[in-house]
Amino acid sequence: xxxxxxxxxxxxxxxxxxxxxxxxxxxxxxxxxxxxxxxxxxxxxxxxxxxxxxxxxxxxxxxxxxxxxxxxxxxxxxxxxxxxxxxxxxxxxxxxxxxxxxxxxxxxxxxxxxxxxxxxxxxxxxxxxxxxxxxxxxxxxxxxxxxxxxxxxxxxxxxxxxxxxxxxxxxxxxxxxxxxxxxxxxxxxxxxxxxxxxxxxxxxxxxxxxxxxxxxxxxxxxx
Numbered sequence: 001x002x003x004x005x006x007x008x009x010x011x012x013x014x015x016x017x018x019x020x021x022x023x024x025x026x027x028x029x030x031x032x033x034x035x036x037x038x039x040x041x042x043x044x045x046x047x048x049x050x051x052x053x054x055x056x057x058x059x060x061x062x063x064x065x066x067x068x069x070x071x072x073x074x075x076x077x078x079x080x081x082x083x084x085x086x087x088x089x090x091x092x093x094x095x096x097x098x099x100x101x102x103x104x105x106x107x108x109x110x111x112x113x114x115x116x117x118x119x120x121x122x123x124x125x126x127x128x129x130x131x132x133x134x135x136x137x138x139x140x141x142x143x144x145x146x147x148x149x150x151x152x153x154x155x156x157x158x159x160x161x162x163x164x165x166x167x168x169x170x171x172x173x174x175x176x177x178x179x180x181x182x183x184x185x186x187x188x189x190x191x192x193x194x195x196x197x198x199x200x201x202x203x204x205x206x207x208x209x210x211x212x213x214x215x216x217x218x219x220x221x222x223x
Contacts, residue, residue, distance in 0.1 A: 008107055011054060011078040014130075018123020025117050025124055026052075029107040040098035047087035047094055050114045053077050056104030061178065062096045070146070070181040072096060073139055082135035085128060088114055146181040152190050154180050156219025159200065159209055167209035194218060 008026055009016035015026055029052070034040070040058055041047070058075040060083060075081045075098070087094055088111060109117070117124045145154060158179055162169045173191065177184040191207065194200045199215040201208040209215055 008052065008054060012052060012127070014127050015123060018127075019121060021117065021121035022123040022127075025109065025113060025121055026107065029109050029113075032104075032106055032108050034100050034104045034106075036100050036102045036104075038100045040100060040104075041084070041094045042097050043095060044093050047084055047092075048111055049084075050080065050088055050109040050111075051075075051084055052080050052107040052109070054105040054107065056106075057101040058098050058104060059101050060096055060098045068183060069178045071142075071178050073135070073142060074101070079135070080128075080131055082132060082139060085132045085135075151180060151182055151186055152193070153219040155187065155190050156194070156199075156215050159207060160212060160215060160219075163209045163212070167212070169207045169209070170205065171207065172205045 008029075012026070015022055031054075034056075036056075040051075043063070053075050055077055058081065060072045060075065060081065061069050062072060063069055073082070081098065083094060083096055083098075086092070118128065119125075155176070158176065159169055162171065173187045174184045176191075177187045180187065191200065191202060194215065195202050197214065197218060199209070199211055199218055201210055
């Protein structure tokens with residue numbers, strides 16, 4: 001085990017406490033580092049490696065025919081990417097794209113090592129499928145929210161969850177639209193409506209929550 005790889009046990013306890021082939025697989029995995037705002041994979045590209053995230057955040061999104069971006073999910077420390085897992089198992093190309101949101105460190109398991117471990121490393125095999133099931137459930141919940149919850153309710157919840165202690169959110173209208181899976185024009189219209197009601201104050205690439213209670217009430221009353 002290399003010194004750089006030594007921190008994975010705390011993030012992946014099911015693998016750290018597993019069988020010898022599983023531990024050997026992780027201890028021999030390659031460590032990679034990526035800067036923020038770098039592509040991790042592109043739609044239509046083959047999947048060659050299984051990734052276990054140690055630090056940072058990866059945003060996975062789809063691009064519509066009109067060029068509109070929509071967030072599918074994020075990969076956070078202690079997780080693997082559900083699309084990567086599906087593509088490793090099926091042999092299909094990526095159907096979406098992933099980008100680093102912050103500096104990232106991750107362990108990389110090659111396709112050959114992944115396939116071999118599914119046969120010879122029970123703890124790794126269990127982790128792959130348990131993680132896959134849980135992450136797919138998260139993606140379905142995300143899609144249900146986008147499809148069935150009103151935009152204004154999702155917008156209010158987003159602003160409340162992202163506001164700092166002073167009520168400020170550093171985010172453009174386009175970035176919010178990607179998070180909510182809608183168009184920038186829709187976000188701008190709803191933000192203006194919330195500003196008119198006194199819930200928020202709009203600035204340049206910023207939103208300030210003036211009344212969390214009123215914003216929550218506006219979100220709950222959205223049809």
